[in-house]
Amino acid sequence: MTHRSELTEIARRWAVRVADPAFDDWDALTEWLEADPANLAAYEAAAEGEAWADRALRAAPKK
Amino acid sequence: MATGDTPNGLQLVMLGERDRLVRFLAARGAGDQAEDLFHDLWQKLAILPERPVGDPLSYLFRAAENLMRDLRRAAISRDRRQSDWHGLSDTPQERPAGDRALIAREQLAAIEATLAALGPRADKIFRRYRLDGVGQADIAAEWGISLSSVEKDLQKAYRAIADLKARFDAE
Known part of the structure; x- marks a missing residue:
């Protein structure tokens, strides 16, 4: 078990990396997700944060 | 199949x-x-x-x-x-459509302010990464900075956005 805030940081690091179009470390992501059921929830929370900002910024009038 | x-x-x-x-x-x-x-x-x-x-x-x-x-x-x-x-x-x-639009404007303004508070580089890098879909290596080349600097800026931006979202979700 990883400490909660530490897990949040690790999950965020994964979310940042996966968002890169050149990301290709999928097997390592699989292994990390398999390592602890809490990891998936943390990863999804991180992915939702970025998606939330994307939606808002994309809807913004162009500057 | x-x-x-x-x-x-x-x-x-x-x-x-x-x-x-x-x-x-x-x-x-x-x-x-x-x-x-x-x-x-x-x-x-x-x-x-x-x-x-x-x-x-x-x-x-x-x-x-x-x-x-x-x-x-x-x-x-x-x-x-x-x-x-x-x-x-x-x-x-x-909620009524007018309310929804107001909330969307509030969230957008808060996101923009949050990104602006990170400084111009992290703000621009986050948008380049998220909205333009440019990879970290290309962003590093564009700015003439290291890959780890790009990653740090992105981490910082993601963290700030996550904190902001948590505040909105709690409202």
Whole structure:
């Protein structure tokens, strides 16, 4: 078990990396997700944060 | 599989990497539905016009990742509709359109302010990464900075956005 805030940081690091179009470390992501059921929830929370900002910024009038 | 047609290029890669993809889907939240979702992906690729793909395996993992995100988003909005139906929550969806637009403007202003507070470089890098879909290596080259500096800026921006979202969610 990883400490909660530490897990949040690790999950965020994964979310940042996966968002890169050149990301290709999928097997390592699989292994990390398999390592602890809490990891998936943390990863999804991180992915939702970025998606939330994307939606808002994309809807913004162009500057 | 479902169609009698010859598998296309991506589908051939899919067959060859079936175990890895199913394992990823299972770990990514599909659980024992992973085989079914693999089949859904297969069907999606069948109707896709054939076009060259840089790295087919990465493309397939990305498609699997996106599928899981779509399913998750659909599940969340389904739950929300259900709780709206029972009158248990006051979500933006059930507020009048004027209210919704106001909330969207408030959130946008807060996101812009949060990004601006990080400084111009982190702000621009976050937008370049998220909105323009430019990779970290290219951003590093554009700015003439190291890959780890780009990553640090992105971490900082993601963290600030997550904190902001948590505040909005708590309201």
